[in-house]
Amino acid sequence: MNRRRLVQTAVAAGVLAGTAPLASAERVRTPRDFTGPFYPRGPRNQTSDLIVGEPRTDVLHFGGRVMTPDGAPYAGALVDIWHADPNGRYKHPRDRGQGELLEEFLYWGEAVTDANGAFAFRTYVPGRYAARPAQHIHYKVWFARKEILTSQVYFDELGGAKGFARSSEAAALQTANLVRKNDNLTAMLDVVI
Numbered sequence: 001m002n003r004r005r006l007v008q009t010a011v012a013a014g015v016l017a018g019t020a021p022l023a024s025a026e027r028v029r030t031p032r033d034f035t036g037p038f039y040p041r042g043p044r045n046q047t048s049d050l051i052v053g054e055p056r057t058d059v060l061h062f063g064g065r066v067m068t069p070d071g072a073p074y075a076g077a078l079v080d081i082w083h084a085d086p087n088g089r090y091k092h093p094r095d096r097g098q099g100e101l102l103e104e105f106l107y108w109g110e111a112v113t114d115a116n117g118a119f120a121f122r123t124y125v126p127g128r129y130a131a132r133p134a135q136h137i138h139y140k141v142w143f144a145r146k147e148i149l150t151s152q153v154y155f156d157e158l159g160g161a162k163g164f165a166r167s168s169e170a171a172a173l174q175t176a177n178l179v180r181k182n183d184n185l186t187a188m189l190d191v192v193i
């Protein structure tokens with residue numbers, strides 16, 4: 001059982017004990033997290049494939065589902081991600097390393113969820129940077145042109161949130177497993193809104 005499930009089970013136990021007015025099958029909503037200073041400026045990249053040339057290092061297949069607490073899918077939601085490249089650089093004027101950006105990497109992109117609420121990106125594993133050594137992907141979810149969630153995802157195998165989430169409970173709900181199979185890295189995230 002991973003930490004996310006542990007938290008969900010703990011919350012469900014609280015529900016069964018009568019401490020919260022939720023059905024036991026309800027999922028815990030994904031915590032909000034900071035947008036941070038590097039939200040993309042400039043044109044949107046209307047693609048879920050953030051690597052436009054030959055990958056110079058491992059590719060991360062980052063996907064998941066957007067759903068309501070009772071598990072109903074959000075179809076047609078826009079998932080908007082941005083993150084540091086493997087060297088820990090953002091494409092943003094507030095990052096001093098703009099001369100060291102990777103040509104083949106788009107730094108941000110977006111995906112529309114399908115009928116099952118599923119989304120999938122092809123990107124790199126985000127690097128760590130001095131201000132925030134917990135490697136993370138920032139994302140926003142938009143529905144009917146309204147922003148409905150801003151959060152971040154951390155990775156267990158990279159050390160998790162390292163105290164950078166708003167609480168340890170939030171960190172557990174924002175942490176995905178990074179699974180390696182041969183040359184592929186995959187991380188799946190349930191986003192509950």
Ligand SMILES: [Fe+2]
Nearest residue numbers: 036132136138
């Ligand atoms: Fe960040």
